[in-house]
Amino acid sequence: MMRRRTTLLASCTALALALGATACGGGPVAAGGGGKSLSGQTITVAGVWSGSEQKNFQKVLDAFTAKTGAKTQFVSTGDNVSTVVGSKIEGGNAPDVVMVPQVGVLQQFAKEGWLKPLSKTTEQSVDTNYASVWKKYGSVGDTLYGLYFKAAHKSTVWYSPDALAQAGVKPPTTYDAMLKAGHTVSDSGLAAFSVAGQDGWTLTDWFENIYLSQAGPEKYDALAAHQLKWTDPTVVEALTTLGKLFKDKQLMAGGQNGALNTDFPGSVEKVFGPKPEAGMVYEGDFVAGVAKDQFGKKIGQDANFFPFPAVDGGKAPVVSGGDAAVVLKDGKNQKAAMTFLEYLATPEAAAVWAGAGGFLSPNKKLDLASYSDDIARETAKSLVAAGDSVRFDMSDQAPAAFGGTKGAGEWKILQDFLRDPSDPKATAAELEKAAAKAYQG
Known part of the structure; x- marks a missing residue:
């Protein structure tokens, strides 16, 4: 029954992407455009992911391409995101979007003046679809710079039932x-x-x-x-x-x-x-x-x-971590980048990776049926139900010299x-x- 449910969901998602709808029977999605509105444009997205995570995120990028016509290119940064992004900015080859894995790094990027404030459309989606704590962690002062697309539930103890x-x-x-x-x-x-x-x-x-x-x-x-x-x-x-x-x-x-x-x-x-x-x-x-x-x-x-x-x-x-999407000022295609973040803020985008596995979304409008197994559904439900009591990984909020350096701090x-x-x-x-x-x- 679970396999059949997943198959139906996958068919529904594919149809939704083709029609530009959130789901079977759903209304149109304003975020992310539609009707191949970004044909001929390319955005570069940088992030730490590799292996299966990169493969599954590529499915989200492909869904965005199918929806808008924009081409995408993913660049893996390795763990030292700030160094890699900084060198690319200096070299005049800044990516359009960066998936930032730490609150401290997002704040550093904002203070360096590297980031564009997110669009009103994205901010409205965050206000509607997320617990307010996620907006807090994506903001510096009163300005929203980061959209938390992928989250981790770091309050789980795994065991062998046997x-x-x-x-x-x-x-x-x-x-x-x-x-x-x-x-x-x-x-x-x-x-x-x-x-x-x-x-x-x-x-x-x-x-x-x-x-x-x-x-x-x-x-x-x-x-x-x-x-x-x-x-x-x-x-x-x-x-x-x-x-x-x-x-x-x-x-x-x-x-x-x-x-x-x-x-x-x-x-x-x-x-x-x-x-x-x-x-x-x-x-x-x-x-x-x-x-x-x-x-x-x-x-x-x-x-x-x-x-x-x-x-x-x-x-x-309930301790969490996560990856926030940000738009760089020095990126060559900021309009398409902003549209991409508007898309990432929708349940439609989250459903693509949720169906592939290895993913949790803080987006409370994502149907739990989108997840590929019962355990993922249970952890996602726990994360969303925690609401504003969720706390982001403390070491990820600290300066890297204290909370994020091997052999130090x-x-x-x-x-x-x-x-x-x-x-x-x-x-x-x-x-x-x-x-x-x-x-x-």
């Missing part, structure tokens, strides 16, 4: 219950968690989920803006909570040394690979793509998730904490020292 069933435990709803369940899993023969400590960004995500639930959204916002110092007692408390996991050798596959030598793909492999070493791995919804594409797991059967559990009586957190300090979690106060002091320097710079 491992939990063998241990006789069910998905927990509190952090302490999760650690208790982890001990039961460990007693049954597997480590509880696979932790990707070789990648510092995964450790920031652990901290952010704990901090948001334990300290609350107002403190989270203040810390993200460095209006609250990292030496604040709430930070020490969150590090202490995280340390319960890090110092318990029974809970982590390979212990601390094993975690520090495991990267993100390796952490997924230790749960869903041919030789499982752990029952659970925490990370965002993109774990499903690795489990499915690399290890052939059926999502919802061989791999499933539960929401990151509430900490110390707080609310269950928050990444390195949390790796050091994983290696030795005995002194949360000292770790908090190191975090504050690094943050003060980066934010001042």
